[in-house]
Amino acid sequence: MYSDVFKTINQGELLHWIENSTAADVQRALGKEKLDVRDFIALISPSADEFLPKIAEKARQLTVQRFGRTILMYAPLYVSNYCTNACVYCGFNHGNDVGRVCLTFDEVEQEAAAIAAEGFRHLLLVSGEDERYCDTPYLAAVAKQLKPRFSSIGVEVQPLSTEDYSTLVENGVDALTIYQETYEQNLYKHVHPGGKKSRFAWRLDTPDRGAQAGMRKIGIGVLLGLGNFRLDAANVALHAQYLMKNYWRTQVSVSFPRLREAAGGYQPNDPVSDKDLFKIICAFRLFTVDAVLVLSTRESAKFRDLVFPYGVTQMSAGSRTNPGGYTNAESIAEVQFHIEDDRTPDEVAKTLAKHGYEAVWKDWDKLLA
Amino acid sequence: MSQDFLTIAGRQFRSRLFVGTGKFASNQIMRQAIDASESEVVTVALRRVNLDAPQDDMLASIDISRILLLPNTAGARSAEEAIRLARYARSAGCPNWIKLEVTPDPRYLLPDPIETLKAAEILVKEGFIVLPYINADPILCKHLEEAGCATVMPLGSPIGSNKGIKTRENLQIIIEQAKVPVIVDAGLGAPSHAAEAMEMGADAVLVNTAIAVAGNPVAMARAFAKGTQAGREAYLAALAPESSIAEASSPLAGLMWS
Ligand code: SF4
Numbered sequence: 001m002y003s004d005v006f007k008t009i010n011q012g013e014l015l016h017w018i019e020n021s022t023a024a025d026v027q028r029a030l031g032k033e034k035l036d037v038r039d040f041i042a043l044i045s046p047s048a049d050e051f052l053p054k055i056a057e058k059a060r061q062l063t064v065q066r067f068g069r070t071i072l073m074y075a076p077l078y079v080s081n082y083c084t085n086a087c088v089y090c091g092f093n094h095g096n097d098v099g100r101v102c103l104t105f106d107e108v109e110q111e112a113a114a115i116a117a118e119g120f121r122h123l124l125l126v127s128g129e130d131e132r133y134c135d136t137p138y139l140a141a142v143a144k145q146l147k148p149r150f151s152s153i154g155v156e157v158q159p160l161s162t163e164d165y166s167t168l169v170e171n172g173v174d175a176l177t178i179y180q181e182t183y184e185q186n187l188y189k190h191v192h193p194g195g196k197k198s199r200f201a202w203r204l205d206t207p208d209r210g211a212q213a214g215m216r217k218i219g220i221g222v223l224l225g226l227g228n229f230r231l232d233a234a235n236v237a238l239h240a241q242y243l244m245k246n247y248w249r250t251q252v253s254v255s256f257p258r259l260r261e262a263a264g265g266y267q268p269n270d271p272v273s274d275k276d277l278f279k280i281i282c283a284f285r286l287f288t289v290d291a292v293l294v295l296s297t298r299e300s301a302k303f304r305d306l307v308f309p310y311g312v313t314q315m316s317a318g319s320r321t322n323p324g325g326y327t328n329a330e331s332i333a334e335v336q337f338h339i340e341d342d343r344t345p346d347e348v349a350k351t352l353a354k355h356g357y358e359a360v361w362k363d364w365d366k367l368l369a
Numbered sequence: 370m371s372q373d374f375l376t377i378a379g380r381q382f383r384s385r386l387f388v389g390t391g392k393f394a395s396n397q398i399m400r401q402a403i404d405a406s407e408s409e410v411v412t413v414a415l416r417r418v419n420l421d422a423p424q425d426d427m428l429a430s431i432d433i434s435r436i437l438l439l440p441n442t443a444g445a446r447s448a449e450e451a452i453r454l455a456r457y458a459r460s461a462g463c464p465n466w467i468k469l470e471v472t473p474d475p476r477y478l479l480p481d482p483i484e485t486l487k488a489a490e491i492l493v494k495e496g497f498i499v500l501p502y503i504n505a506d507p508i509l510c511k512h513l514e515e516a517g518c519a520t521v522m523p524l525g526s527p528i529g530s531n532k533g534i535k536t537r538e539n540l541q542i543i544i545e546q547a548k549v550p551v552i553v554d555a556g557l558g559a560p561s562h563a564a565e566a567m568e569m570g571a572d573a574v575l576v577n578t579a580i581a582v583a584g585n586p587v588a589m590a591r592a593f594a595k596g597t598q599a600g601r602e603a604y605l606a607a608l609a610p611e612s613s614i615a616e617a618s619s620p621l622a623g624l625m626w627s
Contacts, residue, residue: 064582066529068392151416216446244476249446251475290476356394365416367453368444 001208002242003201006183009238011231014041018230021045030054035287040237043283044230044276052279059282059310062289069357072292072314073345074122075115076156078323079103079142081333083128085195087181089226089259089266091336092128094195099332101323102133105145112146114326118318118345121151121362124177126321126336129158129197136164140171147172152364154217158196159206165213172366176210177219178203179257182227183235187269191226207239211247216368218243219294221255224277225268233280240288253292253314254284260298260337278307285311297339304341305351317341317348373605375572377550378466378498378519380437382409385567386597387439387552388590389577391417396430398586403431406590411436412468412575414443415454420461439500441468446481448488455492467492468522469501478528482509486516493517502554505536510543510551521547522575524555525566529578531558534565544570560589560596567600568608 014037021042029039030051042048043055080102083092091098103111115123125142127134134157143153154175155168165176182188185200192198207218220239222232236254243252256277259268272280277299284293295304295312297319308315319339324331341348349359374381387410393399403411411431418428431438440458445451448471455467469492471484480503492499498519503509505523513521523543526532533556534540544551550572557563563574576593583589 065531065578068578068581069394070392249473249475353395358393358395360417362419363417364444365454367457368416368446368450 001205002239003204005242006204009235011184014231014234015228017041018045018228018234021047023047023050026051026055029286030058037234037238037241037287040283040287041230041234043286044233044279048279048283049275052275052282055279055282055286056310059285062285063309063311063313066290067313070360071308071312071352071357072122072360072363073120073349074124074152074154074314074316075118075120075345076124076126076296076316076319076321077108077111077115078126078321078325078333078336079108079139080127080130080134081323081336082130082133083195084130084132085128085197086193087197088191088193089223091334094130096334098334101331101333102127103323105141107324107328108142108145110327111324112149116149119349119361120345121149122154122364123150123152124154124156124175124316125173126156127158129195131158134158136160136167139173140167143168143171143173147366151362151366152217154219156219159203160209162209162213165210165215169214174215174364174368175217175219176207176215177221177253177255178206178210179221179223179255180204180236180239181223183222183232183239184227187227207243208246211243211250215250217251217253217292218247219253219255219292221257223257223259224272224280225259225270227269229270229272229276229280233283237284237287240284240291244288244291251292252288253294254288255294255296256280257296257298260340274303277303278310281307281311297341298337300340301343301348301351304348305355308352309355309357315348317343317345373601375550377500382437382573383407384409384594384597385573385601386563386594387412387554387573387575388580389575390414390431391443391577392581393586394581399581400430402580402586402590403436404590405587406580406594408590408594409436410439410573412439412441412577415440415458416444420458420463437466438463439466439468441470441502442488443470443472443478445471445488446473446484447471448484448491451484451488452491455488455497456495459497465496466498466500466519469499480504480524482506485509486512489513489518490516500552505539505543507539507542507546510547514547514549518549520550520552520572522552522554525553525562526556528555530556531579532556533558533562534569537569540566540569540571560592563593563596564600564603567597568603570604573597 025042156177294314321336322333388408442451442454471481472478500520502522510521526535552573553566553571554575
């Protein structure tokens with residue numbers, strides 16, 4: 001399990017490289033075909049700035065070569081915002097006095113119909129972490145109900161056991177997304193003071209459990225800005241590398257959520273600028289050449305249009321981050337975070353086309369699940 | 370040259386360039402590139418298309434009166450999944466040709482020889498015309514041939530790598546031994562690579578990435594058509610043997626006593 005491997009990683013050494021990467025390190029990384037984590041760190045360091053055009057061009061070429069001029073489109077479906085956790089940065093934090101909803105099966109159907117009508121065939125089920133409302137039988141039933149409409153169904157919910165993931169896989173779920181939020185253990189404890197989420201290692205081993213249960217695609221990431229973003233990004237890179245090696249049948253994806261304003265008003269410790277995020281995306285493309293890289297509607301339209309060719313292969317569009325948000329304008333449910341790119345999926349697809357890229361709505365088939 | 374047809378399972382093809390449909394910037398560019406390639410066999414990933422509503426997607430862009438639409442099982446990790454996809458394609462009205470791809474590793478997309486052979490044996494029995502994508506393994510090719518596959522499709526180098534023919538030694542053995550057409554699939558990054566495969570005696574080549582992601586996919590498709598044809602013509606003309614010793618071009622001229 002990754003928690004055992006994680007213990008052997010010298011975080012002090014990673015920090016040392018973060019603080020001491022030079023222009024020569026960046027140049028060396030640029031010249032290599034297979035990068036190690038030290039190269040990755042060099043590429044996201046301040047020393048990389050002067051080489052940014054070269055790094056970006058390499059990332060763009062590799063992306064086109066491996067994935068073509070296509071972007072896979074997906075949409076999140078928030079099924080519940082009840083949560084027993086107390087993450088200090090999140091609007092769904094159980095201490096926040098916000099509207100809460102867990103969708104009924106009828107409501108799920110309506111939301112799914114609205115999402116499918118926009119063209120989406122790849123769906124991500126998202127929920128807060130409260131098993132009294134949103135447990136494995138509920139998620140399995142939702143997946144089973146939605147499978148005829150969608151080619152691929154992913155989950156981004158509380159960490160489950162291997163058996164629970166197997167149940168979801170049997171009911172048509174093929175992808176799992178789980179963010180560690182931060183790999184800095186002390187900070188992790190500090191920002192997750194209550195609820196099951198405070199168990200660092202249980203969360204860290206979630207991708208292993210998902211892969212062992214037969215999930216085809218596993219997405220990882222951190223909440224950029226929560227801790228030292230370079231250290232966190234380096235840890236994601238190492239985690240991705242571990243997953244690719246140990247679960248060679250599983251496709252690994254990486255997302256880049258930046259900490260956003262939400263109910264509770266938490267401020268990031270280490271804000272990530274647009275330029276830094278751009279460097280991180282390019283560095284992941286060069287380090288994990290074959291990974292799916294995801295950019296969500298947390299980022300502005302302007303930023304997304306500018307950076308997507310340099311590594312991104314999957315994007316969401318038209319997202320609603322509150323349960324019922326697609327069909328129920330009156331929903332009392334609070335949003336998890338405010339989206340920045342509020343264009344319709346069709347508008348996003350048209351913009352991609354203008355840049356010479358095809359929005360792909362279906363790149364999976366239920367027969368493969 | 371007009372009689373030089375490629376024959377697979379009784380069907381004749383004038384063009385020896387097969388084209389893949391993934392990775393294009395739009396269906397329109399894809400269609401223009403296919404036209405320019407003059408290809409008569411176009412592969413389509415079943416996982417990408419809506420067989421329930423084919424008018425919605427790329428299938429509608431392909432002229433099937435002229436072109437054989439070859440569905441492929443890309444994404445299948447096991448024989449079972451590949452078989453499921455193949456059966457589904459046939460039940461949805463596709464011809465019973467199938468490009469068999471079983472690639473459990475999503476990174477390099479290298480084919481699984483064991484699962485591919487298993488799936489091939491079953492699909493052939495079910496009446497499919499099976500064109501398996503495989504590593505350049507001569508013995509596996511013989512097994513697939515014995516199982517009744519219509520062709521073998523060994524890779525030149527990993528999919529999308531554009532590295533050209535890195536499996537030359539094995540490809541030569543495969544071509545020498547094969548009783549079915551050999552189609553070099555994957556890794557061909559330039560028209561010269563296609564020419565090289567054809568000069569070696571391959572019966573056809575399949576190209577996707579190198580055309581789809583070229584600066585000008587339509588012009589590149591045309592270039593690949595020419596490369597493929599040049600290689601074929603060179604093969605038929607019988608290439609002069611290589612030699613490391615310089616020879617006078619007219620040997621007799623060098624004979625001093627004549
Ligand atoms: S981040 Fe997730 S677990 Fe934490 S409070 Fe928000 S919804 Fe709950």
